[in-house]
Amino acid sequence: MALKDAKFALIRERRSEAISSYHGTLTSMRQDLGGESVSQRVRTFTQAVPDEIAAALTALSGVEDAAVIVHGVSGCSSGALGLGFGRRVYSTDLNERDTILGGDSRLRGAIERAAKDGAKAIFVLGTPVVAINNDDSSYAAFEAESELGIKVVFLNTDGFKSKTAFTGYDVVHHSLLKRFIDAGGGAARDFANVLSIDEKAADVSAVLEILRALGIAYNILPAFSNLHNLKSAGSARVSVALNPSKTEYLAIGLEESFGVPYIRTAAPIGASATERFVNELGSAFSVSDKAEEYIAKKRAAVDNIFETAPLAGKKAFLHATPSQLKGLAELIIDLGGEIAGFAVTEIDRENRASVFDVEGVDVNVPVIIADGQLFEIANVLEKIKPDLFLSQDGQASYSAASGAVPVSLGRIAFYGYAGMRAFSDFVAKQIKGSRPLAEIGFNERELYSASWLRKSANWFVKRELK
């Protein structure tokens, strides 16, 4: 069945055998997770991670004329404050009484309010409280839609069904495919869908520079979009994804149900992935000559940077999303560095063969599959003592205590050719200025017990019992 035709988006574990808990080496990972089907693992000690509500909020924060209502208690919408929603986010602010008697009337009130404030569409996000209480929120949304004349869509973000927050992206994309994207009469038009969730503006700009150089018009979604962008996606010539693991559901759905081919190419990070990205786009729009010309022009400048090998002699531990890991690893190697270990937020059937397929990496380097779980990374850092620790936003600085130079990927641009230079400059500067950072000290050494740091780092990862 096409993704769009299913009633709900399946959780990632069911749809694509997503694994969010694993600890081993590159070799063991290939053995354990390389087969046709894989067995789930769980951790018996865990630290805070985002949930599917956080992912859904992130995905919807870029749709400028839609409002989002978080149907839950006050805390469930807290994350939205940091996501740049402006005035478009509401909470039903459920209290103890509502957890017993239901919060439908509050939801109806919030929907009316959002519509009155000018929302052109409303997404209602479910939360654990309404899921456990079994409130029929989708009916409240359905009823409001017929009264208000705008789309009101309830999203099943229960917060506990999936072990990976990425399911939240799929839930949003399912609703876009089902309710917002239009076939546009069937004729493909001359533009590319650029699927983006939360890539930095500088990264998106670097990709748009490529499209402009090739003379390709674009339609970015769901980031930087409005309802018109969403609607138009069905009539694009092709779709490309800036972080395929986050937007693959949308890309596949557009291909299956709207006939928009999905260019299955890696995110344009590092020289070879960027080159492939440019070539694939060039060929889809029959401008391969322009693509080659563009690559030749840009490649020379990048080769000059690679020749200076600014990361020579540096061992890097890399913690990234699956779609960014390989490109970043290749970029580090091209800049003269060495990979000392990997941590990746999740892997699934779509990407498990390719994520770690990086030439020149020792097969015995540690591999962690986890969103966060800094205790496990702290254990590994203590043992392998890398020079650099590159990690997602908010999860890098603690490595300073182990002597590694922290590099937060949340703040550096690294897409396209512009990104290669920016990444190289940023990391080189960070290495130069690392001494004071390490001296700040933080308290990580005191936080994790000596016995834990001595233990095998996979201690808490177990096979899940059904």
Place this chain on the structure above:
Amino acid sequence: MAENSEGVRSLRTGCALQGALAALSEINGVIPIVHGNAGCAAHRNIACALGAAGEGAIGGFETPSTNIFEKQVVFGGGSRLREQIKNTVKTLNGSLYVVLGSCESAMVGDDILGMAREAAEQGAPVLASDVAGFRGNARDGYVRVFKDIIEAAPELRIALPREAPAAAVNIFGIVPREDVRFRGDLFELKRIAEALGIRANLFFGAENGAEQLAAMPAARLDLVFSKWGVELAERLRAKYGIPALIYASPPSGFDEVAALVADIAKALGLDKKVSEAFIQKEKKAFDYFLRGLREKLYSRIINKSVAIVGSEGESRQIGGFLSRYFGAEITAIITDGESKEPCADYAKNYYCTNDAGKIRCLLKNAGADIVFGSSLEKDASIGFIESSYPVLDYTVLSKTYTGTIGAVALAEEFASIVRLRNKDAESKLAEAIRENNIKGILEDFK
């Protein structure tokens, strides 16, 4: 809690779990363990990653959390919690581990208290607090978790501070992260206390931590600086007979500092010479700094109209200082929807709401020259100072409006924004004159 039936726009107050978690995360040696679904321990961190509430003693993504999923929601998450407690104690160094319940654990009926008791009976310093998100906002969470700690204090297996000073005071009512300047506020209060020869149990901060929790029942006085500490002081009075001095907000300005010092000296029977010498010293410092503003005060700064959005305590603190010292007219105070009673009698209008849309309308009607508020109220067309949660565009570390030092900082910030506004208005006017003047010349030459 304010009733609402039409949703709250950009709700800023957080939930009880998030308030309790923020408080515990700021206490050295305390390890919170969240028993909830993935996201419960992370949402506030996502909001705060950009702004004022940075990392405490234990950072956002380091927080132990059971991250329960469907199976545990259906069949109960007790055994998952037991496993998590056991493994947290082994993995993270702490003097006290506090299990925080969530909406899910409360709704499915997980026995968090029983699980914590079981660990405590085996000698692990573990206690539990039911701070399910729906039980209240983040400030309620601070109160709830501290109440539970007070109840458990005698059994806490935490070493007491080695040097027990003659007089120690507990400080309550300043809520970590919700009060964005909490670090600076507490630091200034500590400075005042130490000048009087008193040790302050701040609980949060560089030289504080879990041992102050254990030392709490031995304090001679509680100092409460907002209504969010009143219940805690009452509990300590009932249980341990500790008297309390209760203030609606932390002191700001020399006059309030002098009053606080006099109250403390009286309550603890301190040597009058010491307290009066300190008061004189503070007056000299305060006068010295404010003297720098004297001329401008009368020509530019005095009698501005001000609107304030924030908690009751911080609104009262800012409004009180500006009206007492700068003759500011407080046209509106908009607090976080917790109380129908005005928190300050000098405010012309007093409103309770935490809805960003309604606050925007109220501010428009207030027509103030200068607005103090959160990032959600930021508006380029008015004189604006980011002063309450969430502060998304500035980093707040040691900043405070408390005490004499903090009041000077507040005066400095207020005077700067007033001057900037005056300058902007003058430049706009000058530009208009120049434009018309040139237009006039052109007309003449036609």
